[in-house]
Each structure stands twice: as structure tokens, then as C-alpha cells.
Amino acid sequence: MSKPRVGSEMDRFEKFIETKGQTVIQAIGTHAEIPEEVRGLNWGAFGLGPIWGTAMRVHISWLCMLPMIGMIMPFILLFKGNQWAWEKGRWHSIEHFKRVQIKWAWATAIIYFVMAIFYYQATSYISRTILSY
Numbered sequence: 001m002s003k004p005r006v007g008s009e010m011d012r013f014e015k016f017i018e019t020k021g022q023t024v025i026q027a028i029g030t031h032a033e034i035p036e037e038v039r040g041l042n043w044g045a046f047g048l049g050p051i052w053g054t055a056m057r058v059h060i061s062w063l064c065m066l067p068m069i070g071m072i073m074p075f076i077l078l079f080k081g082n083q084w085a086w087e088k089g090r091w092h093s094i095e096h097f098k099r100v101q102i103k104w105a106w107a108t109a110i111i112y113f114v115m116a117i118f119y120y121q122a123t124s125y126i127s128r129t130i131l132s133y
């Protein structure tokens with residue numbers, strides 16, 4: 001395990017922390033090198049913005065709750081979510097990072113699917129009962 005560099009080199013340095021016999025990668029600073037495998041779209045961040053952001057310690061995702069900004073912030077999270085999550089999180093490996101983000105994407109898909117079913121059921125109930133008078 002090498003020592004952290006000081007000054008501007010600290011931004012690009014990845015700190016390795018020993019926890020329970022496993023090496024955890026933590027990117028330091030906002031200009032840390034982002035591995036090519038980590039780049040890409042983050043559907044969990046897009047669909048579950050503030051919830052995903054709290055779990056990943058990307059608190060800028062709470063801007064989704066503001067008027068006007070909330071319309072564009074999910075798209076910013078879609079494109080920048082992986083980078084911000086990599087910089088803020090502690091990951092055992094790139095594969096660990098990808099596994100966690102895929103779980104968030106599946107959670108988003110399932111939640112939106114269930115919401116669509118409830119919406120369909122509610123609208124069909126309303127059309128059968130209330131609008132039939």
C-alpha cells in the first residue's frame with residue numbers, strides 16, 4: 001500500500017483502504033481518474049434520483065426535488081451518475097460497483113413497472129365506476 005501523494009496529485013490518487021481483509025477503492029477528489037468500465041448511463045440514478053443519491057452519497061441528486069431544475073436533473077444524473085457514485089463511494093472493485101448499479105437499475109425498472117400497473121388499474125376503475133354515471 002503506497003502513501004497518498006500531496007498537493008494536486010492527491011486529486012488523481014486512488015486510496016486503498018484495508019477493511020476486513022478486502023481492499024476497498026475510494027477515489028479522492030472531484031478530478032479522480034474514472035475507469036473506462038465505470039463510464040456509461042446510470043438508470044438507477046435517473047429513475048430514483050434522491051433515493052439513489054442518498055445511498056450513493058451523491059447529495060446533489062436532491063436537486064431533482066426543486067421546480068424547473070427537477071426536470072433536467074434526472075438527465076444529468078443519467079449521464080454523470082456513475083462518475084459521481086464512483087468518486088463518492090467505496091468499492092471493492094469495478095465489478096462490485098457495476099453489480100450495485102445494476103441492482104439499482106433493476107429496482108428502478110421494477111418500481112416503475114408496479115407503478116404502471118397501479119396507474120392502469122386506477123384509471124380503469126375510474127372509467128368503469130365514476131365516469132359511467
